[in-house]
Amino acid sequence: MSKKELILRRNALFAVFLLPGMTFASWVSRTPEIREILDISTAMMGWIIFGLAFGSIFGLLSANRFILKTGGRFVIISSIIFLSIGLSIISIGILIATSTIVFLGLVLFGVGYGLVEVATNVEGAKLEKIAKKTILPALHASFSAGTLVGAGLGALAIFIQLPIYIHLSFIIVIILTIVWSAYRFIPEGTGKFIITNEKIKTPLKVNLWKEKRTLLICLIVLGMAFAEGSANDWLPLAIVDGFLVEPTIGTAIYAIFLSAMFLGRISGGYFLDKYGRVIVLRILAGLAIIGLTLVILSTNLVFASIGVALWGLGASLGFPVSLSAASDDPRGAVARVGFVSVAGYLAFLVGPPILGIIGEHIGLINAMSIVLVLVIIAGIVSHSAKELKMTD
Structure with a gap:
């Protein structure tokens, strides 16, 4: 792999690592208003957030199986689609003030979140081996930078009184645009190679x-x-x-x-x-x-x-x-x-x-x-x- 290809692959991963952090923080930044719109208690908000936890655990536990079959890049693209669909459903639930729909949206959002967390780390570990230098901490810092961007956009949306469904729709456009621009620089089959290789080496x-x-x-x-x-x-x-x-x-x-x-x-x-x-x-x-x-x-x-x-x-x-x-x-x-x-x-x-x-x-x-x-x-x-x- 040439130095230019390595840099493009690294930058693509930095961009992808931003996405789960940005989407997560975008949701969290509007939770005080969401609770008021849904007219629910803090305890009920906790039950709704269980939807995110449930979906995420499913995504985390099933990610390796999907990566083994399809490779990390396909799972990354699929997970971003899940995140987008989840945010769309959450937006609809907030628009019509229905807690059940918000819960279902969080389940799908969580599935995408769990899948992308595993797939991006698999890609990052492989890149680290190729580059022969420590990269993962910086990639995780990119996730944190994504949370900052999400929180900042959330604060701006609150300040200008932007409706939540418009705010989340804007986030969907951003993450789909980024993954569409970056995915071509991430090779196919990375996850499959890593998992298969690990199984051979670690019996x-x-x-x-x-x-x-x-x-x-x-x-x-x-x-x-x-x-x-x-x-x-x-x-x-x-x-x-x-x-x-x-x-x-x-x-x-x-x-x-x-x-x-x-x-x-x-x-x-x-x-x-x-x-x-x-x-x-x-x-x-x-x-x-x-x-x-x-x-x-x-x-x-x-x-x-x-x-x-x-x-x-x-x-x-x-x-x-x-x-x-x-x-x-x-x-x-x-x-x-x-x-x-x-x-x-x-x-x-x-x-x-x-x-x-x-x-x-x-x-x-x-x-x-x-x-x-x-x-x-x-x-x-x-x-x-x-x-x-x-x-x-």
């Missing part, structure tokens, strides 16, 4: 439930992914309800969280290489603990905003570092990475709706205490992510 069967280190890594990813997912699903609403501010302010503070996540991911590689996983994870867990405590206990929006920034920075590297730790031992690495990934995405996607149901009774801000406890546990067991020194 070892492992009992993951008996591996102490793997289970402790799952605790790290559970705490950190839950911290990230809870903010993504509930932060705008929590700020609106907890501090009695306008939706525009809630979305702006959500953008602070996303900016901190992006900063942590774009700079994380340097600190991980210099200081190692354990020290970095412990410091980040400490920052997240301080940040969440400020958000939960503060009655001042400025201090809460500082807390949100620390929360985002602290949660930024938990997921990717856990996946790297799970892959240290090449014998059974695929099984371990898959196991940790499912744990992380379950926390990221299923945990927040449960938080919403609890938040109906004690308030969303107070419900974040559950997130705080899990982050504390993640910090305590962070030693399990220490790099393994493999011998021949």
Whole structure:
């Protein structure tokens, strides 16, 4: 592969990594208004968000099978179509103020979200091998940049009082245009090659439930992914309800969280290489603990905003570092990475709706205490992510 082809392929992946983040943040940025339009409680909003969790888990668990048969590029294109159809149905549900239709739209949206998360990471891993340099952290930073773009467009849409269905329709046009422009630079069959090759190279069967280190890594990813997912699903609403501010302010503070996540991911590689996983994870867990405590206990929006920034920075590297730790031992690495990934995405996607149901009774801000406890546990067991020194 020529240098020019490699650059085009890399840039295409950067563009594709933006899309799930942008669409997800576009939905989240309008959730305070959506709740009002549907005239539902916080608990009912939590049940509706379960549609997203359900669809995403289906997409995540079935992605490898589809990639094996069709290759990563086809799955990426299909997943973006699912995201677009899901957003369209959500828009219709909001337009006619029907919760059931919004729920169904979120299910399809979730399927696309789960599929694209796996397929893009498969493509990114393959590109990393070809380029012989670390690329995945920067690609994940591109996802975070997408969330920033989505939140920014959401804040603008709220400011100019753009109807939600028009806003989401605009997002659909953007993501379809980007994937149409980028897909030709992503080769066919990448995923099939990787999965087949991994199966040949890694025939070892492992009992993951008996591996102490793997289970402790799952605790790290559970705490950190839950911290990230809870903010993504509930932060705008929590700020609106907890501090009695306008939706525009809630979305702006959500953008602070996303900016901190992006900063942590774009700079994380340097600190991980210099200081190692354990020290970095412990410091980040400490920052997240301080940040969440400020958000939960503060009655001042400025201090809460500082807390949100620390929360985002602290949660930024938990997921990717856990996946790297799970892959240290090449014998059974695929099984371990898959196991940790499912744990992380379950926390990221299923945990927040449960938080919403609890938040109906004690308030969303107070419900974040559950997130705080899990982050504390993640910090305590962070030693399990220490790099393994493999011998021949």
